[in-house]
Amino acid sequence: MTYLAKPKLHHPSLPTNKLGFTRRDYEGAISTLCAGCGHDSISAAIIQACFELDLPPHRVAKLSGIGCSSKTPTYFLGSSHGFNSVHGRMPSVLTGANLANRELIYMGVSGDGDSASIGLGQFAHSIRRGVNMVYIVENNGVYGLTKGQFSATADKGSKSKRGAANMDEPIDMVALALQLGATYVGRSFSGDKDQLVPLIKGAILHQGAAFIDVISPCVAFNNHAGSTKSYDYVREHNEAVNSLDFITGRTPITTQFAEGTVQDVTQHDGSVIRLRKLHPEYDTHNRIAAMNYLQERQAAGEVVTGLLFMDTDPEDLHAHLGSVEAPFNILDEDALCPGSAALEAFNASLR
Amino acid sequence: MKPITAVNDFVIKFANVNGSGSASANTLFAKAILRMGVPVSPRNIFPSNIQGLPTWYEVRVSGSGYLGRRGGVDLMVAMNPQTWDEDLKEIEAGGYLFHDSSKPLPKSKFREDINIIGMPLTEICNREYSDPRERQLFKNIIYVGALSALLDIDIKAVEKLIGEQYKGKERLLTPNLKALHMGKDFAQANLPKTGLKIAHANSVGDKVFMDGNSAAALGCVYGGATVAAWYPITPSSSLAEAFTRHCHKYRVDKATGKNKFAVIQAEDELASIGIVIGAAWNGARSFTCTSGPGISLMQEFIGLAYFAEIPSVIFDVQRGGPSTGMPTRTQQSDVLSCAYASHGDTKHVLLFPEDPKECFDFGALSFDLADRLQTPIFVLLDLDIGMNDRLCAPLSWDDTRRYDRGKVMHFEDFESGKPFGRYRDVDQDGIAYRTYPGTHPAKGSFFTRGTTKDRDARYSEAGPDYVENMQRLLRKFETAKGLVPAPVERRAKHNTRFGVIYYGSTAPAMSEALDQLDAQGLHVDAMRVRGFPFNDDVGEFIDAHDQIFIVEQNRDGQLRTLVVNECVADPAKLIPVLHYDGSPITARFIVREVVEKLRMFNVAPLRRVAQ
Numbered sequence: 001m002t003y004l005a006k007p008k009l010h011h012p013s014l015p016t017n018k019l020g021f022t023r024r025d026y027e028g029a030i031s032t033l034c035a036g037c038g039h040d041s042i043s044a045a046i047i048q049a050c051f052e053l054d055l056p057p058h059r060v061a062k063l064s065g066i067g068c069s070s071k072t073p074t075y076f077l078g079s080s081h082g083f084n085s086v087h088g089r090m091p092s093v094l095t096g097a098n099l100a101n102r103e104l105i106y107m108g109v110s111g112d113g114d115s116a117s118i119g120l121g122q123f124a125h126s127i128r129r130g131v132n133m134v135y136i137v138e139n140n141g142v143y144g145l146t147k148g149q150f151s152a153t154a155d156k157g158s159k160s161k162r163g164a165a166n167m168d169e170p171i172d173m174v175a176l177a178l179q180l181g182a183t184y185v186g187r188s189f190s191g192d193k194d195q196l197v198p199l200i201k202g203a204i205l206h207q208g209a210a211f212i213d214v215i216s217p218c219v220a221f222n223n224h225a226g227s228t229k230s231y232d233y234v235r236e237h238n239e240a241v242n243s244l245d246f247i248t249g250r251t252p253i254t255t256q257f258a259e260g261t262v263q264d265v266t267q268h269d270g271s272v273i274r275l276r277k278l279h280p281e282y283d284t285h286n287r288i289a290a291m292n293y294l295q296e297r298q299a300a301g302e303v304v305t306g307l308l309f310m311d312t313d314p315e316d317l318h319a320h321l322g323s324v325e326a327p328f329n330i331l332d333e334d335a336l337c338p339g340s341a342a343l344e345a346f347n348a349s350l351r
Numbered sequence: 352m353k354p355i356t357a358v359n360d361f362v363i364k365f366a367n368v369n370g371s372g373s374a375s376a377n378t379l380f381a382k383a384i385l386r387m388g389v390p391v392s393p394r395n396i397f398p399s400n401i402q403g404l405p406t407w408y409e410v411r412v413s414g415s416g417y418l419g420r421r422g423g424v425d426l427m428v429a430m431n432p433q434t435w436d437e438d439l440k441e442i443e444a445g446g447y448l449f450h451d452s453s454k455p456l457p458k459s460k461f462r463e464d465i466n467i468i469g470m471p472l473t474e475i476c477n478r479e480y481s482d483p484r485e486r487q488l489f490k491n492i493i494y495v496g497a498l499s500a501l502l503d504i505d506i507k508a509v510e511k512l513i514g515e516q517y518k519g520k521e522r523l524l525t526p527n528l529k530a531l532h533m534g535k536d537f538a539q540a541n542l543p544k545t546g547l548k549i550a551h552a553n554s555v556g557d558k559v560f561m562d563g564n565s566a567a568a569l570g571c572v573y574g575g576a577t578v579a580a581w582y583p584i585t586p587s588s589s590l591a592e593a594f595t596r597h598c599h600k601y602r603v604d605k606a607t608g609k610n611k612f613a614v615i616q617a618e619d620e621l622a623s624i625g626i627v628i629g630a631a632w633n634g635a636r637s638f639t640c641t642s643g644p645g646i647s648l649m650q651e652f653i654g655l656a657y658f659a660e661i662p663s664v665i666f667d668v669q670r671g672g673p674s675t676g677m678p679t680r681t682q683q684s685d686v687l688s689c690a691y692a693s694h695g696d697t698k699h700v701l702l703f704p705e706d707p708k709e710c711f712d713f714g715a716l717s718f719d720l721a722d723r724l725q726t727p728i729f730v731l732l733d734l735d736i737g738m739n740d741r742l743c744a745p746l747s748w749d750d751t752r753r754y755d756r757g758k759v760m761h762f763e764d765f766e767s768g769k770p771f772g773r774y775r776d777v778d779q780d781g782i783a784y785r786t787y788p789g790t791h792p793a794k795g796s797f798f799t800r801g802t803t804k805d806r807d808a809r810y811s812e813a814g815p816d817y818v819e820n821m822q823r824l825l826r827k828f829e830t831a832k833g834l835v836p837a838p839v840e841r842r843a844k845h846n847t848r849f850g851v852i853y854y855g856s857t858a859p860a861m862s863e864a865l866d867q868l869d870a871q872g873l874h875v876d877a878m879r880v881r882g883f884p885f886n887d888d889v890g891e892f893i894d895a896h897d898q899i900f901i902v903e904q905n906r907d908g909q910l911r912t913l914v915v916n917e918c919v920a921d922p923a924k925l926i927p928v929l930h931y932d933g934s935p936i937t938a939r940f941i942v943r944e945v946v947e948k949l950r951m952f953n954v955a956p957l958r959r960v961a962q
Binding site: 057061073074078079080081082083084085089092093096098100103104318322323324325328330332335336338339342343351 | 555557558559560561569572573575577578580601602604607608609610611612613614615617618619621622623624625626627628629630631632633634635637651652655745746747748749750752753754787788789790791792793796797798799800801802
């Protein structure tokens with residue numbers, strides 16, 4: 001269960017950061033996701049990024065919606081406050097939290113079901129408002145917790161575990177984020193730690209709406225009809241004992257490849273995605289070029305990864321609102337209440 | 352036919368076309384009477400439309416200070432041909448019809464039993480003005496001038512108001528004053544006097560004249576709200592807009608010019624309440640305002656706030672439902688959907704202000720309650736109270752008052768070793784301690800979630816953990832009984848076995864109805880409920896009477912249902928008096944219903960009367 005805490009035994013020789021924390025101080029509870037789930041690799045990358053940035057874990061607020069991805073905040077930054085909100089509505093809760101205290105770091109973790117379907121509106125509006133946050137979508141194209149329905153990012157023509165083909169066009173969240181005005185936009189692959197960790201670090205340091213789409217293979221993809229290891233097959237051939245779900249554990253998929261190159265990555269279900277890592281010379285400051293490049297490579301059957309766009313002088317929601325520097329949640333009566341004299345004058349204006 | 356004669360006690364109604372600019376002229380008329388020391392209660396009756404459809408402005412003039420809608424019209428200012436027939440029908444026998452006589456109308460278009468006062472308004476305007484917009488706008492001011500002559504309204508009071516309205520804008524001031532006098536002079540020279548008069552009085556005192564939405568919004572400012580998230584919807588939008596206005600006046604840091612508030616016009620109601628919950632989770636006082644359809648959309652989040660125990664304030668300015676219902680008409684029909692909002696077992700705290708003064712008071716109080724109880728608080732206004740200007744006691748504030756931030760663990764508390772468990776009921780009042788995110792490096796962090804949990808906020812699907820949690824929430828609700836505003840009682844002059852329970856904007860009509868019943872020798876004790884959960888006094892009041900009338904503005908007797916559910920009262924004892932056509936309830940209606948039902952007691956079984 002998700003409340004199972006990890007033993008806190010530290011090896012004395014574990015390296016520490018400037019705050020004297022080891023990497024383990026950034027971990028959370030034991031993951032209950034399927035063995036081999038890409039989401040766990042993303043959690044590991046977040047842990048690594050926060051450790052390397054010397055972040056005080058308690059100054060990070062981690063928020064999520066509902067779904068496999070939204071369970072993951074339990075598995076990193078155990079000393080941070082977390083918030084599992086409702087399905088697809090993490091962005092509004094995060095926005096409110098950010099308004100209340102602009103001094104914390106806000107990490108919104110969501111999935112493709114959470115953000116691209118029920119939460120598409122909230123995703124869009126939090127991005128266009130410029131909420132200062134790291135918005136990570138752990139994108140596997142499927143609803144894992146409800147056993148394998150297509151999500152809105154599933155590729156057209158891809159097949160579900162039951163063999164049904166998806167005939168709807170996929171939503172490209174990176175393209176959306178670019179169009180909506182995100183000031184930091186990246187895409188990565190859960191198994192590409194070398195790329196993902198710095199991408200997350202950059203997003204945390206960015207003072208605006210940072211969005212990262214992380215392709216994250218789902219072990220349950222393998223659970224389709226025809227497989228002798230599928231959930232349905234096992235249930236059909238396992239009459240007496242119980243009706244527990246069964247998902248075969250897999251080794252997490254990892255990859256490593258050079259900037260500017262293309263890599264084919266085979267997922268758990270045998271499907272192949274073609275990742276293109278941006279060239280080091282790529283201009284990350286041109287939003288229009290980024291949108292064009294993304295579409296160009298997509299037409300060629302490739303998925304572009306890396307930091308696609310960054311505004312070096314971003315404005316966040318607080319700047320738009322002209323808010324005071326002090327967090328709202330520490331303002332008291334003296335700062336907020338106009339007092340009885342002002343009220344007397346107000347009364348006089350109403351007679 | 353005997354013409355109606357009355358001094359400081361009549362109803363005048365203006366029938367206009369939406370978008371014709373009549374609103375400011377009509378308000379000018381009402382305020383001028385107020386400046387003469389005579390209480391008025393105006394009501395906008397408007398369509399769900401921007402332009403072109405009929406709109407009315409009804410002003411009750413009451414030297415006695417009755418502010419409820421009276422019903423019937425003594426003087427109709429009929430400026431809308433589209434509604435001519437129905438406007439004429441509303442005039443009391445012996446009443447007056449003021450109309451534009453530029454085009455002659457056949458005799459069949461009038462009534463024999465009323466007094467006709469025709470003034471060629473269009474003709475005068477066409478002669479005087481060439482610009483079509485000026486013709487329209489000044490026509491309104493001209494009829495205000497004419498009415499001032501017909502009703503003996505002090506023209507200086509009107510002039511002064513125009514002067515205040517156009518202070519520093521000579522270009523507008525002079526022509527408005529000219530139009531006013533044009534109307535007055537014409538009426539004095541050409542029109543017959545009416546039997547309706549305004550005489551200077553001293554019945555207004557230090558009362559203020561404002562609408563409930565603006566007052567509630569100011570209550571939010573005084574109550575320390577820093578985050579407001581809302582989505583436009585009639586009749587609540589003006590609350591959010593007023594909050595923004597008040598904040599720009601009172602909440603801008605003088606040194607830096609920066610804002611000590613944030614107002615977000617969200618993409619929908621779901622996001623509005625989500626933002627409120629996120630801000631409140633992080634320790635800021637936050638609210639949203641909406642009406643019935645918005646409450647429907649917010650249900651899931653409200654359940655989260657209840658179960659995860661996050662302070663949040665929701666102003667519901669009720670309108671006619673269900674569905675889109677009557678968007679610009681008034682009702683009290685969200686009582687149950689707010690009391691038990693969301694799925695599963697929930698109970699929410701409700702506040703029922705009666706006038707702008709209480710909108711302000713309860714607005715500010717709601718944030719203390721939300722923080723103290725760590726739960727959603729609903730302030731239930733309605734269109735009648737929210738959008739109409741009403742006379743009320745001046746707003747007041749005690750400068751020694753401190754915000755009640757509730758049970759919050761701070762850094763020092765953790766350092767001192769004070770134990771913390773997010774959902775532990777250490778004080779046995781059902782309220783656990785919380786802490787704001789980021790408070791302490793090593794202690795106090797927890798997961799906020801809508802799923803079940805144990806006392807230390809750890810995910811748990813164990814039945815006993817769930818039951819313990821739900822029982823604690825009930826204890827908390829019991830604690831709320833002592834924190835919400837107590838009901839207000841009004842005892843009849845003589846001992847009586849009859850009582851009446853009412854709430855919210857029904858109050859002015861009710862107090863007039865009680866006077867009228869008293870004058871008829873029908874003695875009824877009254878209780879105005881101001882909060883839910885019901886204070887124990889409510890149950891005692893019911894026990895102390897044989898029959899209780901519950902007066903409300905919805906079809907199904909929603910407060911009555913709540914009383915039956917929560918006070919374990921015999922439904923047969925609770926007699927509903929229900930008004931739900933979208934117009935504000937009147938004393939006439941209440942008296943008629945109560946008298947009729949009392950008469951039925953003598954001939955029908957009690958349970959049938961109570962249906």
